[in-house]
Amino acid sequence: MKPVQYQPVAYQQLPGLSAPIPIREFKGLNTFDPLAINESFFTDMQNMTSDDYPAVSTRPGYSVLGTFGTRVLGMGVWEGKELHVIFNDGTWRRWNGSTWTTLASGLSTTAEWTFTNFQGNFDQVNLIGCNGVNPMKRYDGSTVQNLAGAPSNGKYITTYQNRLWCAVGVELWSCKLDNATVWDNFLNDDAAYRKTMESSRGEEINMLTGSLTKLTIGMPNGLHELYGGRPSDFNTKLITEDTGLASNKAQVTQDGVMRFIHGSGIYEYGGGVAPDKAFSEIIGKLLTGITDQSVAGTDGKKLYFNLPDDRMLVHDPRSGIQAWSLWRGIRAVHFASIGGTLFIGDAQGRVLRLEGTTDGGNPITWSATTKPFNGSSLAQKMRWYKLWVMVELSGSMDVYLSPSITGEDWTLVQSITGTGAPLIRRVIIPVSSFARENWIRVKFAGTGWARIHEFTRQMRQLPLY
Known part of the structure; x- marks a missing residue:
């Protein structure tokens, strides 16, 4: 009897296996529909920054320069080199880069201050400050x-x-030309100036900021501009009576464009057209709880918008990046910048300098959550094969997976600890228990410094059925 001859089996790879799909560009927060956003965005991110774009890394930390009272009431910079701070213990103090000096005491313990530099009839530039309660002050x-x-x-x-x-109140006041001590002489074109600013809501002025070409006048729900060089040709223009400022400290100007916080969002205004909030709509769901304690600032590179209590929204305006981040743990009430270094006055009476990798010696806690990943069609069934991340780490990092589009059903699948000298590491993310899930979200969370360079996934797309 002749034995049966079997042909060797020719195994063929199942169809649908994708090549590895890497993400090497991270563009910050996005609060739009998580199913529709680009995979380079995070749906949630805390204490991470785009400073190392296209990578994402832990935000800078801070050092504490000093603590006086329980709240900072104002910050100013004299001649671009000295930091001046008013605290709610009633003191005006100067930081010269190494030590604090008390310059005045007995000031209001509640009224907030604003500052500007001016020379005029003085021998040198003076730092002028006011709060509406104490007499206007000058530092020489x-x-x-x-x-x-x-x-x-x-x-x-x-x-x-x-x-x-x-x-x-509703009046705009100006001193005499080049004379800071004359405010009530109106006899000629070099004299002082006053004007009542009318609004349909009867609102008082709550913001002033001058530039080379105009004076911008803010109200809670309105914006005006004043042009001209002398009282005879001063003229005002209404920009909008729909959008105004939460407060005087809720605005910042960078590269000739003013960004400001209003109850309905964060707007930008460059002149010529009405203020627009298109640049901040991507994080619109985070713009809640805006009050007159909201504050804006800049270090000359990024824009900082702190909303009560400690939600600091940071915008990187660089061309091609335009990324938003959310920082927690800093309750800023005033900002100042010297030489590109950001100083923060907080709601605890501290003056912070943004620098280093820790918050006053304490490691920074951070996290970043991806969008839900699926196949080329939202209806596609999936088989997950591999996930891995390329990361530099000096602290610790946990990796969580979730099979839902939203929700907090996270499962810890991987934990790693960094070394003293951060090295780029390839970390495999176990995916076996989620292999047949239709969606996978990934959350990276850690303590200490980290920089994520790449996240890669590989899966098989199953037939539609």
């Missing part, structure tokens, strides 16, 4: 004294056309 490089002739209830001091400007 050595001492703080009252500014003679200035309105005692003036607020929101700024400079424009070689004049000091402030607000007194």
Whole structure:
């Protein structure tokens, strides 16, 4: 009997296995529909930054320069080199880069201050400050004294056309040309100036900021501009009566464009057209709870918007990046910048300098959550094969997976600890228990410094059925 001959089996690879899909560009937060956003965005991210773009890394930490009282009421910079801070213990203090000096005491313990630099009829540039309660003050490089002739209830001091400007209720006040001590002489075209700013809502002025070409005047729900060089040709223009500012400290100007916080969002205004919030709509779901304690600032590179209590939304405006991040743990109430270094006055009476990799010696806790990953069609069934991440790490990192589009059903699948000298590591993410899930979200969470360079996934797309 002739034995049966069997042909060797020719195994063929099942169809649908994808090549590895890497993500090497991370563009920050996105609160739009998680199923529709680009995979380079995170749906949630805390204490991470785009500084190392296209990688994403832990935000800078801070050092504590000093603590006085329980709240910072104002911050100013004299001649770009000295930091001046008002605290709610009633003191005006100067930081010269190494030590604190008390320049004045007995000030209001609640009213917030604004500052500007002005020379005019003084021998050198003075730092002028006001809060609407105490007499207006000036610092001449050595001492703080009252500014003679200035309105005692003036607020929101700024400079424009070689004049000091402030607000007194609904009135706009200016000193005499190049003379900070004359505010009530109206005899000629170099004289002082006053104007009542009308609005349909009867609102008071709550913001002033001057530039080379115009003075911008803010109200809670309105924006005006003043042009001209002398009282005879000063003229005002209404920009909008729909959008205004949460407060004087809720605005920042960078590269000629003003960004400001309003109850309905974060707007930008560059002149010529009405303020627009298109640049912030991508994080619109996070813009809640806006009050007059919201504050904006810049270090000359990024924009910082702190919303109560400790939600700091950070915008990287670099061309091609335009990334948003969310930082937690810093309750900023004032910002100042010297030489590209950001200083923060917080709601605990501390002055912080943004630097280093820890928060006052404590490691930073961070996290980043991806969008839900699926196949080329949302209806596609999946078979997950491999996930891995390329990361530098000096602290620790946990990796969680979730099979849902939203929700907190996270499962810890991997934990790693960094080394003293961070090296780029390839970390395999176990996926076996999620192999047949239709969706997978990934959350990276850790403590200490980390930089994520790449996240890669590989899966098989099963037939539609």
